[in-house]
Amino acid sequence: QSVLTQPPSVSGAPGQRVTISCTGSSPNIGAGYDVHWYQQVPGTAPKLLIYGNSNRPSGVPDRFSGLKSGTLASLAITGLQAEDEADYYCQSYDSSLSAYVFGTGTKVTVL
Amino acid sequence: QVQLVQSGAEVKKPGSSVKVSCKASGGTFSDYSISWVRQAPGQGPEWMGRIIPTLNIAKYAQKFQGRVTIAADKSTSTANMELSSLRSDDTAVYYCVREGQGLYFHYWGQGTLVTVSS
Numbered sequence: 001q002s003v004l005t006q007p008p009s010v011s012g013a014p015g016q017r018v019t020i021s022c023t024g025s026s027p028n029i030g031a032g033y034d035v036h037w038y039q040q041v042p043g044t045a046p047k048l049l050i051y052g053n054s055n056r057p058s059g060v061p062d063r064f065s066g067l068k069s070g071t072l073a074s075l076a077i078t079g080l081q082a083e084d085e086a087d088y089y090c091q092s093y094d095s096s097l098s099a100y101v102f103g104t105g106t107k108v109t110v111l
Numbered sequence: 112q113v114q115l116v117q118s119g120a121e122v123k124k125p126g127s128s129v130k131v132s133c134k135a136s137g138g139t140f141s142d143y144s145i146s147w148v149r150q151a152p153g154q155g156p157e158w159m160g161r162i163i164p165t166l167n168i169a170k171y172a173q174k175f176q177g178r179v180t181i182a183a184d185k186s187t188s189t190a191n192m193e194l195s196s197l198r199s200d201d202t203a204v205y206y207c208v209r210e211g212q213g214l215y216f217h218y219w220g221q222g223t224l225v226t227v228s229s
Contacts, residue, residue: 038156052213092214099158100146
Protein backbone atom coordinates (compact mmCIF):
# COMPACT_ATOMS: atom_id res chain seq x y z
CA GLN A 1 0.00 0.00 0.00
CA SER A 2 1.03 3.60 -0.60
CA VAL A 3 2.87 5.66 2.00
CA LEU A 4 1.27 8.87 0.69
CA THR A 5 -2.41 9.32 1.52
CA GLN A 6 -4.91 11.28 -0.56
CA PRO A 7 -8.69 11.66 -0.29
CA PRO A 8 -10.42 9.21 -2.65
CA SER A 9 -12.52 11.89 -4.29
CA VAL A 10 -13.25 15.59 -4.44
CA SER A 11 -15.86 17.41 -6.47
CA GLY A 12 -16.85 20.92 -7.39
CA ALA A 13 -18.95 22.94 -9.75
CA PRO A 14 -17.44 24.62 -12.79
CA GLY A 15 -15.55 27.73 -11.77
CA GLN A 16 -15.07 26.62 -8.17
CA ARG A 17 -11.81 25.90 -6.35
CA VAL A 18 -10.93 22.44 -5.11
CA THR A 19 -7.91 21.22 -3.17
CA ILE A 20 -6.36 17.76 -2.90
CA SER A 21 -4.21 16.87 0.08
CA CYS A 22 -1.27 14.47 0.13
CA THR A 23 -0.20 13.31 3.57
CA GLY A 24 3.21 11.75 4.03
CA SER A 25 5.58 11.08 6.91
CA SER A 26 9.14 11.60 8.09
CA PRO A 27 10.93 9.32 5.58
CA ASN A 28 9.35 11.03 2.56
CA ILE A 29 7.71 14.45 2.49
CA GLY A 30 8.77 15.18 6.06
CA ALA A 31 12.40 14.44 5.18
CA GLY A 32 12.37 17.34 2.75
CA TYR A 33 11.83 15.45 -0.48
CA ASP A 34 9.87 17.37 -3.07
CA VAL A 35 6.30 16.51 -4.00
CA HIS A 36 5.14 16.26 -7.59
CA TRP A 37 1.65 15.94 -9.02
CA TYR A 38 0.23 14.09 -12.01
CA GLN A 39 -3.09 14.23 -13.83
CA GLN A 40 -4.41 11.07 -15.44
CA VAL A 41 -7.40 10.91 -17.72
CA PRO A 42 -8.66 7.29 -17.79
CA GLY A 43 -7.08 5.29 -20.58
CA THR A 44 -4.09 7.61 -20.96
CA ALA A 45 -0.67 7.94 -19.38
CA PRO A 46 -0.23 10.21 -16.37
CA LYS A 47 0.83 13.75 -17.19
CA LEU A 48 3.19 15.85 -15.06
CA LEU A 49 1.21 18.72 -13.58
CA ILE A 50 3.41 20.16 -10.81
CA TYR A 51 7.06 19.43 -10.02
CA GLY A 52 9.24 20.53 -7.15
CA ASN A 53 6.21 21.24 -4.91
CA SER A 54 4.97 24.27 -6.81
CA ASN A 55 6.43 24.51 -10.31
CA ARG A 56 4.36 24.07 -13.45
CA PRO A 57 5.84 22.56 -16.62
CA SER A 58 5.40 24.52 -19.80
CA GLY A 59 1.82 24.29 -21.02
CA VAL A 60 0.14 23.63 -17.68
CA PRO A 61 -2.41 26.35 -16.91
CA ASP A 62 -1.81 28.56 -13.88
CA ARG A 63 -5.16 27.34 -12.51
CA PHE A 64 -3.10 24.51 -11.03
CA SER A 65 -0.89 25.27 -8.03
CA GLY A 66 0.97 23.26 -5.43
CA LEU A 67 2.15 23.77 -1.86
CA LYS A 68 4.16 21.79 0.63
CA SER A 69 4.57 22.24 4.36
CA GLY A 70 5.99 19.73 6.81
CA THR A 71 4.61 16.28 5.98
CA LEU A 72 1.69 17.64 3.95
CA ALA A 73 1.36 18.76 0.34
CA SER A 74 -1.64 20.04 -1.54
CA LEU A 75 -2.78 20.68 -5.09
CA ALA A 76 -5.28 23.41 -5.79
CA ILE A 77 -7.37 23.77 -8.92
CA THR A 78 -9.04 27.15 -9.30
CA GLY A 79 -11.68 27.97 -11.89
CA LEU A 80 -12.58 24.27 -12.23
CA GLN A 81 -13.34 23.18 -15.77
CA ALA A 82 -14.99 20.07 -17.21
CA GLU A 83 -11.67 19.01 -18.73
CA ASP A 84 -10.13 18.84 -15.22
CA GLU A 85 -12.18 15.73 -14.46
CA ALA A 86 -9.48 13.10 -13.97
CA ASP A 87 -7.46 11.17 -11.40
CA TYR A 88 -4.69 13.03 -9.60
CA TYR A 89 -1.65 11.50 -7.92
CA CYS A 90 1.05 12.98 -5.73
CA GLN A 91 4.56 11.50 -5.80
CA SER A 92 7.72 11.82 -3.75
CA TYR A 93 10.76 9.83 -2.67
CA ASP A 94 10.93 7.67 0.44
CA SER A 95 14.34 7.24 2.05
CA SER A 96 13.35 4.25 4.18
CA LEU A 97 12.13 2.35 1.11
CA SER A 98 14.80 3.86 -1.18
CA ALA A 99 12.03 4.20 -3.71
CA TYR A 100 9.84 6.65 -5.52
CA VAL A 101 6.34 6.53 -4.03
CA PHE A 102 2.93 7.60 -5.29
CA GLY A 103 -0.14 8.72 -3.44
CA THR A 104 -3.35 6.72 -3.28
CA GLY A 105 -4.96 8.93 -5.91
CA THR A 106 -7.91 11.33 -5.95
CA LYS A 107 -10.72 11.37 -8.46
CA VAL A 108 -11.88 14.88 -9.29
CA THR A 109 -15.46 15.17 -10.48
CA VAL A 110 -16.85 18.33 -12.05
CA LEU A 111 -20.50 18.59 -11.11
CA GLN B 112 10.12 17.35 -28.34
CA VAL B 113 10.77 14.29 -26.22
CA GLN B 114 8.89 11.15 -27.22
CA LEU B 115 8.98 7.68 -25.73
CA VAL B 116 7.50 4.94 -27.89
CA GLN B 117 6.95 1.56 -26.31
CA SER B 118 6.49 -1.91 -27.77
CA GLY B 119 3.05 -3.42 -28.19
CA ALA B 120 0.71 -5.30 -25.91
CA GLU B 121 1.67 -8.76 -24.68
CA VAL B 122 -0.25 -11.78 -23.40
CA LYS B 123 1.84 -14.13 -21.28
CA LYS B 124 1.40 -17.36 -19.37
CA PRO B 125 2.05 -17.50 -15.62
CA GLY B 126 5.68 -18.31 -14.91
CA SER B 127 6.97 -16.84 -18.16
CA SER B 128 8.84 -13.59 -18.78
CA VAL B 129 8.04 -10.42 -20.68
CA LYS B 130 10.32 -7.80 -22.18
CA VAL B 131 9.04 -4.30 -22.93
CA SER B 132 11.08 -1.85 -24.97
CA CYS B 133 11.03 1.94 -25.00
CA LYS B 134 12.64 4.04 -27.73
CA ALA B 135 13.37 7.67 -26.96
CA SER B 136 13.63 10.56 -29.37
CA GLY B 137 14.22 14.26 -28.84
CA GLY B 138 16.75 15.43 -26.27
CA THR B 139 19.90 13.54 -25.29
CA PHE B 140 19.10 10.01 -24.15
CA SER B 141 22.06 9.70 -21.80
CA ASP B 142 21.38 12.91 -19.91
CA TYR B 143 18.39 11.62 -17.93
CA SER B 144 17.43 8.53 -16.00
CA ILE B 145 14.69 6.26 -17.30
CA SER B 146 12.23 4.71 -14.86
CA TRP B 147 9.63 2.03 -15.30
CA VAL B 148 6.25 2.50 -13.63
CA ARG B 149 3.36 0.08 -13.77
CA GLN B 150 -0.34 0.51 -13.12
CA ALA B 151 -2.62 -2.42 -12.43
CA PRO B 152 -6.29 -2.13 -13.42
CA GLY B 153 -8.07 0.32 -11.13
CA GLN B 154 -4.90 0.98 -9.11
CA GLY B 155 -2.43 3.83 -8.81
CA PRO B 156 1.02 3.93 -10.39
CA GLU B 157 3.82 1.88 -8.85
CA TRP B 158 7.53 2.51 -9.40
CA MET B 159 9.53 -0.56 -10.42
CA GLY B 160 13.05 0.69 -10.99
CA ARG B 161 15.29 3.01 -12.95
CA ILE B 162 18.48 3.15 -14.94
CA ILE B 163 21.06 5.87 -15.45
CA PRO B 164 22.10 5.39 -19.10
CA THR B 165 25.47 7.14 -18.77
CA LEU B 166 26.55 4.81 -15.98
CA ASN B 167 24.42 1.81 -17.00
CA ILE B 168 23.52 1.42 -13.34
CA ALA B 169 20.05 0.11 -12.50
CA LYS B 170 18.22 0.36 -9.20
CA TYR B 171 15.10 -1.62 -8.39
CA ALA B 172 12.23 -1.34 -5.96
CA GLN B 173 12.55 -3.97 -3.25
CA LYS B 174 9.26 -5.55 -4.31
CA PHE B 175 10.68 -6.44 -7.73
CA GLN B 176 14.27 -7.30 -6.76
CA GLY B 177 15.32 -10.54 -8.41
CA ARG B 178 12.44 -10.49 -10.93
CA VAL B 179 13.07 -7.34 -12.93
CA THR B 180 15.96 -6.30 -15.14
CA ILE B 181 16.25 -2.83 -16.65
CA ALA B 182 18.82 -2.09 -19.33
CA ALA B 183 19.63 0.79 -21.66
CA ASP B 184 21.33 0.97 -25.04
CA LYS B 185 22.73 4.43 -25.67
CA SER B 186 23.51 3.62 -29.31
CA THR B 187 19.82 3.14 -30.09
CA SER B 188 18.34 5.39 -27.34
CA THR B 189 16.35 2.41 -26.13
CA ALA B 190 15.53 1.16 -22.66
CA ASN B 191 14.18 -2.29 -21.89
CA MET B 192 12.43 -3.81 -18.92
CA GLU B 193 12.20 -7.54 -18.43
CA LEU B 194 9.98 -9.06 -15.74
CA SER B 195 10.23 -12.77 -15.01
CA SER B 196 8.19 -15.38 -13.11
CA LEU B 197 5.00 -13.63 -14.15
CA ARG B 198 1.87 -13.97 -12.04
CA SER B 199 -1.69 -12.92 -12.67
CA ASP B 200 -1.24 -9.89 -10.45
CA ASP B 201 1.48 -8.64 -12.80
CA THR B 202 -1.29 -7.80 -15.26
CA ALA B 203 -0.89 -4.06 -15.71
CA VAL B 204 0.03 -1.24 -18.05
CA TYR B 205 3.78 -0.72 -17.96
CA TYR B 206 5.17 2.76 -18.65
CA CYS B 207 8.67 3.94 -19.35
CA VAL B 208 9.28 7.45 -18.12
CA ARG B 209 12.09 9.93 -18.58
CA GLU B 210 12.86 11.55 -15.27
CA GLY B 211 13.37 15.23 -14.62
CA GLN B 212 16.31 16.55 -12.62
CA GLY B 213 14.40 16.54 -9.36
CA LEU B 214 13.25 12.93 -8.86
CA TYR B 215 10.04 13.31 -10.83
CA PHE B 216 8.59 11.69 -13.93
CA HIS B 217 8.58 14.15 -16.78
CA TYR B 218 7.88 12.39 -20.06
CA TRP B 219 5.83 9.20 -20.24
CA GLY B 220 5.59 6.53 -22.90
CA GLN B 221 2.17 5.52 -24.17
CA GLY B 222 2.13 2.41 -22.00
CA THR B 223 2.24 -1.30 -22.78
CA LEU B 224 -0.52 -3.60 -21.54
CA VAL B 225 0.83 -6.89 -20.25
CA THR B 226 -1.81 -9.50 -19.55
CA VAL B 227 -0.85 -12.61 -17.59
CA SER B 228 -3.36 -15.38 -18.02
CA SER B 229 -3.38 -19.13 -18.35
